[in-house]
Amino acid sequence: MIPKFEAGYEHLKVTALAGGVGGAKLLVGLDKVLQPGQLTAIVNTGDDFSHFGLHISPDLDSVCYALAGLADPMHGWGRKDESWQVLEELRRIGAPDWFALGDRDLAWHLERQRLLSEGKSLTEATAHFCEIFGIQSRVLPMCDEPAPTLIKTKEGEWLGFQDYFVRLRCQPEIAEIALLGNKEISTSELVIQALKDADLIVLAPSNPWVSIDPILALEGVESILQEKTVISVSPIIQGSALKGPAAKMFSDLGIHPSSEAVRQHYEDFLDGFIFDDLDVKDAEKWQASAIINEACQTIMKTDEDKTALAKAVISLGARILQGR
């Protein structure tokens, strides 16, 4: 049973770790339910890459466009009311078109690249975007350095994430995932502070392997989580992911994809776990643990779905916090 959402949470500080589409949806719900200043989103940048000399940050843009109300609801990436003049010309001149940038989307990419070229950090450029588009919550890239997620295929080839994800449409079987380009990378002071200041840390329903794990792999992050109240929302429902290769990644890596597998993935520091109503029957067979499970509708089609899930997350978090 999900406790009803009640007032009295306006001092709760929530920091959410998120990847792209699914994560962005829950962030929209949290952003609507919480007051300005309550929510900080820490967003995966392991998928970032350089294309046409421009810094591309797919998850950060999905999150920012969603929070700004600019996201294309059809694709789950890019902007709504988009035009494609530049992409059409790129096709005409035989330039690579596998990563589709719309004209409006491209304008922001140009402006961000200008800011980065001037020595601004990705964190600062993101703050500038939030200011332009009136986003009330704070959005932080997980770090300012390049921290590429690399995919090793069963054929032994190393791929950049977008190569795997967009160009090769997740076809290759995965043998290994290397986070942060196999380097030790620190996050920013702002990220560390947002984690330390949080009453509640939420792992959004994003891909555990390539959206959340890169953030967890940053120096110092996981040790803070172990001291905090952490809730995760399963991106896996009935053994599948609504979008993206999360389920296939579990399988490729020899793990049966399920909500329980997600819970186990995070069990070192998890306090609460929200999974979909559709998995209630399966949950009866899960191993006992101190993690508090909660079933609810996690599929977010409408804004009401997003706020309902956000309320469920906060309510469960508040309940756990009260119980401490």
Next chain:
Amino acid sequence: MIPKFEAGYEHLKVTALAGGVGGAKLLVGLDKVLQPGQLTAIVNTGDDFSHFGLHISPDLDSVCYALAGLADPMHGWGRKDESWQVLEELRRIGAPDWFALGDRDLAWHLERQRLLSEGKSLTEATAHFCEIFGIQSRVLPMCDEPAPTLIKTKEGEWLGFQDYFVRLRCQPEIAEIALLGNKEISTSELVIQALKDADLIVLAPSNPWVSIDPILALEGVESILQEKTVISVSPIIQGSALKGPAAKMFSDLGIHPSSEAVRQHYEDFLDGFIFDDLDVKDAEKWQASAIINEACQTIMKTDEDKTALAKAVISLGARILQGR
């Protein structure tokens, strides 16, 4: 009297030095009059700069778009049949809009930046453009390194050329022009070869100070010109430039702007000089010199004007070559 253009020039190798708009027009004429392989254009890159992280090469693009038949005849820069979706969005988000990049123009800028990011040279990227758009003549940037033309104002401030030219609309009075960023810069082997192989070297009707001089300032260029038959077409008519700040630059630097001043500017290596019919009366008062003067219509409004001027240039060149 201009000799009639006659066949028999199909083995003449012509290398033309050019800047943007005016230079591009004569190049179009030469390109139409000559056979594939006869013409090489060496184009000023002193105006190049970086904008939104993209390499911008205004003269090179004016020349390439003109030769490809894609140039906007209204502005003299950018592409015809252009759309402005990206620029409109840049304005909406408060990004700098002083350098106008249309959507189609931007596609080529992105593709060029991709090639440069992959380690291709500006020369190679330009060759790729010529191939895509079926340009029969060869276009070479004057060099592959950054070689910025810097403008010192009478207030003592140093400006990048586009800052002076586009953002400040040539308002500041010029105290000094520093070519090649005040460094010694070599050009490419291809440029040296195109100069050495040329039967005839043409200085297009481009700004002497900031379009032609940067090319002449490259190591080894001027010494080759001294051995060659060199013809210049005056960009100054009746003391004014048709476009751009050439006349104002002469004045700022204390020289009365005139066709004769252009001829004097190049007199160390010039063999023939073409100036406009409108200046014939003035020419009677010019100092005597070994340079062969030729008056004709140099204003190029139509393609016929361009080919007529190109024929005049080649005829004069052939006449000088025959006389040697």
